[in-house]
Amino acid sequence: MSFSRLHRLFTSLLIALIMLVVMACSSEKFIPEGQYLLDKVELRSDQKDVNSSLLMQYVRQKGNSRWFSLFKIPLGTYAMAGQDTTKWINRTLRRMGEEPVLYDTLQARLSCEDLAVAMQNMGYMNASVDLDRKVKGKKVTAVYRLHPGEPYIIDHFNYDIDDSIIAKVLSPHLMSDTERPRQFTVTSLDDERKRLTRILNDSGFYRFHKDFMYYTADSTQGRQHVNVTLHLMKYVENSNANPTLHPRYVINNVNFIPGDATGFHLRKGVLEDNTLIEKGKYFSATDLQKTYNNFSRLGAVRYTSINFREVPRYDSLVIGKSFAYTTSSTHYLDADIQVSNNKPNTISFQPEGTNTAGDFGAAAVLSYQNRNLFRGSEHLSLEFRAAFEAIKGLEGYKNSNYEEYSIQARLQFPRFLAPFISKNFRRRSNATSEVTVGWNLQNRPEFYRRVFSSAWRYHWTNPVHHLTYDFDLLNLSYVYMPWISETFKRDYLDNATTRNAILRYNYQDLFIMRTGFGVHYSSSSHAFRAKAELAGNLLNGLSSIFKFKENSQGKRTLFNIAYAQYAKFDFDYTQMLHFDDRNSLALHGGFGIAVPYGNSTVLPFEKRYFSGGANSVRGWSVRELGPGKFRGVDGRIDFINQTGDMKLDLNAEYRTHLFWKLDGAAFIDAGNIWTIRNYEDQPGGQFRFKDFYKQLAVAYGLGLRLNFDYFILRFDGGMKAINPAYTSTEEHYALWHPNLKRDFTFHFAVGLPF
Template sequence: MKNNSTKITAFILIATLICACNAVKRVPDGKNLLVKNNILVNGKSTNDETASNQMYQKPNGTLLGYRLRLNLYNLANLNPDSTYQAKFKNNPGLYERQSKILSAKQVDRLGQSFLYKGIHEFLKNTGEPPVIIDTAKTKKSLLRLKYYYFNNGYFNVITDYTIDSIARKKAQVNYNITTGPAYTLDSIRTNIMTPALDSLYKTNNEPSLLKSGNQYKTSDFEEEKNRITTYFRNHGAYYFQPTYVTFDIDTIGKKNKANVTLIIGNNNIQERDSSRTEPFKLYKISDVNIYTDYSPANSKNKIADSTTYNNFNLYSYKKLKYKPRAITDAIFISKGSTFADFRTTLSSRYLNNLKIFNYPSIQYEVDKRDSTAQSLIANVYLTPRKKYSFGATLDFTHSNIQDFGIGASLSETIRNVFNRAETLEISTRLNIGSSRDMANPNNNFFNVSEYGVDLKLNFPRILLPFGTEKIIPKSMIPSTQITSGFSKQRNIGLDKENFTGGISYNWSPKRHNTAKLDLLNAQFVRNLNPGNYFNVYTSSYDDLNDIAQTYNTTDTNIDEATGKLIVPTGTTGFTNDVLTGKTALTPADAAYKDVESIEERRIRLTENDFILATSYTFTKTTKKDLADNTFYQFRTKIESAGSLLSGISAIGNLSKNSRGNYEIFNLEYSEYIKTEFDYIKHWDFGKEKVLAVRSFFGIAIPFGNSDYIPFSRSYYAGGSNDNRAWQPYALGPGSTNAVNDFNEANMKIAASAEFRFKIFGDVKGAIFADAGNIWNVLDNVVDPKAKFDNLNDLDEIALGSGFGLRYDLSFFVIRLDLGFKTYNPAHEKGDRWFKEYNFGHSVLNFGINYPF
């Protein structure tokens, strides 16, 4: 309590100190602090973000209306060295007295310490100096505003500005814009001097961005330039550039209208000291030369090996190391085809995707053998990466299982394994960590560990015994991946061995769309320490032990010293006694059903799992790059497991076990169908304000050989990337109040919204709301609170809300989120809202990068 009081007092003092700062403390006399830019268009204030961005001066940033950075800057001593020296000048003998206690060197160093200098440097760098109104910059801003409105069709715009004082040393700038009527496009004509380009223009089916009746916008003309240039360069016009496209805008004799003439001149050719013009030519490709081992060092050497394959010429300065098809399949420029920029781009993407070359260079030259000078030779220069490359990483991790972890990995990549551009990756990993959720009898800090090895073989094509070119053409950049892996966990749950293997196909139907078909995905999970179940799942143990205190009849089940069930012999013995009728409990009793439910969950989580699945995943996104904050992303997945094995078992008339299920290697395999839908949308409101939303639905239905979903394929709720008001696995299922230690189910609904904003510098803030839950449906769980029976159960969707801080390090973001339980379905109806909306029940989440 004393520590809390100290923190609260310190917080109040700091807050009072900041609030007491004078915002105009460092504004010189006769000057004014800029508090607002007010843009008035035809007498009305506007919030046009683009217009606001024309300002050379903007007011100091605010946090919830408070100028935090300005006040931090005002707290700083801008000359701490002078202040430190002045202290000794004003107190003769002070320096000598302190030098006797410390030393002259230490006294001098004290002036450079954080207390005297560092704190002021921090405040100055973190803060923001006052923005003082500069009339020269105001006039520049006004001129930019005039151009902005002129470029949007207001050719008669009139501008001026006024400065209004609103308080002592504070003022706002009013930018007065009188636009007049906007000009619209009237007639649109073309004047294209090159007949070949004129014909191309007329056969182009793409709609023009310039349409009669549209308001004049300079940006439309620029986009039209780029559209025409792209079309011409994709249809043979190798020398064409946007500068050849000009527009004549005629407003003479027109009232608020403009006639537009699109003008495209002939090709301008520079020849030494003179220039000439001639009509543009449309070029075809006469040869494609591929240099497979090019480097600046060997560029002047003689070619040592060459071959021709499918009209491609392949050259090597040493012995050719690649089968020709491996290279030519990645090149979309072909002999006899028309020159097209998109073929160059697609070839570069595919070649880069092979991961065996550095970024390729594709250059063109006019073929001097062609008397008409309308042929190009395409030269593709490829610089191989090293055949073998070694990698090592060291990571500090945080996950749903580990509070803190240290991970290390070693990897070896072998390129061009079979001389057809294949890559083989072999990696090993080791992770040691600390988890308060795991059994830790020796109280060791590093109490969990995991190690594993993975192999990944990638083929830059679809690997099937039949052709797939008509279904998945090579322009979709297809690839095949064969994987296998092994991992082993210690002190994580029941200590597992995990064997995986599979074959998958990947391709891109469109530029920002990806598809993945996991033809076969096998996983075998072996629990090494199933007897440790009740030491890990302590909630289940506590429930079972409480029942045993009343109904146990076998002395050997109880530890005499503690009076509790012995793990695992006592828990197993008591459970068997209950389920075989050796106790006073009957199937009609609630306690009997609880024991039955505990045993069902124990069996499900301790049984070894074998999963053989096939899945298809499709992802579509409009995100252009990492800085894009206006986009959406949609992902859907459907997965089927066990059906192939059941079909083979039925055809082979194999026998079933005593439970009526098929087995493979004396192990019941899992059979289910699973589907997921995930949608993310971002809106950018400018000034680094972004609204992000996410919705998710997933369901896995067991059938045939299974009546439950394996733990590794089930869903959980809570955590730093889910509902942040609950710990991972601590929410649901349904309204059960998370009675188990690791709560999971086979259906999940989730939705989140987050508003992100800049606080100062690289520090960002967010307010968020997360909704969702998990339920059991169509499986062997009988608890009605955990099951989803009808739409009325949607009132069990939990709601968490809160706020967070993010620190942007450019290459990743460090994230802290504090979530509060706003609506908790674990409570009785009518008592769910804000029941635990306090710091005592809040959850602090640490994460890397944004949750969605």
């Protein structure tokens, strides 16, 4: 699509949006006589410490939805429909749009009651709500005025436990007056009931639930001050039974039951290692959940079902006329664990079409997976890939084809494999261990490259705290260049005009031995990633001891191959601000720095940073921005030199639901990359604290997303606003001098940018 056509398309879309906004303002034809359109809902509190936005969920009726919290486009779409519903266009517009929300006095009154109850649950026992209606024409704004009053404060928190065994079990866990909640809220009191229930469920009390506890409050001590007592009742099996001590259960037997006729595909030891339910231990709800989690991680298992049966155990003799048996106050459970097997082997074949800078080719991937290699749910995956591409435009080379063959093998163990690890630690750890080996062969007209890689890594999660960890114990990469054409050497590597340190470094044999650690935290409103990576330190230490040889560039070598030495650190943070169920704001910041040192003066190419693209500053294409104010060679994109040692990304994206599966976004991006050292082939690219903020590139734009829940197709159009690599004022401040052909970049991607 030409830029002139694209400009006309954007202009047409803008005119259509303006028309929809106007139609939304003239939707009175759908408002019956004597009724009003609910235009807006507001919550206003006379107490600053009460967050009104959190109480909006208790308002039963809200106004029509708004795109980007501003424009009632769905209502405008509905208003474009005529009254005649027999016409296809009118029915379609109504389905695409949103029917006007008519103000309902009953729903408003119930909202007042719900808001008052919600504030009482927050400890404002004397809370009240008033409703103001502001009418303008056929529209009404509903203003709920919140009067929380003073919160109730807990002076003393007491326990009344009518069960001697439970009292003894809970004794170390009961809160003192200094630990108890200060404000009288339903949430804090219910949290205490849940906490004690969790402790008891993990201490053998299989049939205990929080409804056996209730509260009483005494407010006679003074206004807004209460004494609270938590009462724990005895066990009552049914309405006709007498109260007794709560039964405490011990695991009697653990039975494994195959889920199908084929029997168990897993070794018995593997089943036992993943089961935290043990004979002779008290029943524990936490151990039950961890057992489910352990089996869910096993690729060889399709599903797991765990059932408990109460069984008699006789400890003391009782003699009757015709029988003899024993009784006991302790109760016993048999655990029946049913495990169903997954299909162990799968084979897949996937053809691909490739297009690299206009050079078309084809590729094929053959994959094999075995989910139970050693009958311990070990997951083996093998991937074979072959690719061919016909390269055009090369002169002076004997061959004009590109061939690539690769094999990747990965073996994942669903447990922590390491020496000197106890059996109990392995059972309670949810870590997985993984070993990978790969070989890649590339034959290009300019050079041949061989890459061997292998790694041993661990991965584990902490679901309670929403954390995941990755630890690369050892990661090896060996890059071997068996042949470089004389034409390529003459034109690029040995030519005094075009050669540079970064280019030459990436066409030499190289050995990388690294280790790394990463942590990821994710919740509904926050996400944080951090990763540290170190390479070459172990080899450097061995070099000092065993006196490794040096090559012609003065770099120490292992088996006549120079090894890389660097440190790399990456940080990434995202915060989500949810305004309502249709609108949110995502704020993102990313920073990375990599420092070559010791045996390296330049980072390996695959470890260098680049900027621009669908997940960075979207006014630029991938590798089009930076470092600093570097413009590339003669203003053209420079694949090698437009990389750096440091990266900064700052993004703000307002996301809104449009209709059907379509979401929209408006964004502002800022960032760039820089080099740490002053490389003569990257003028203006070095980071300097006093100048870096002047070299921040800024872009803005709009996005459209097809959200299918399990994956998202994303279309983003970005415009340059501030360009640090400029030749004129108009190019520098593109925001005030927009040029669609010069400044616009379109991106297509899968998934959200952050």
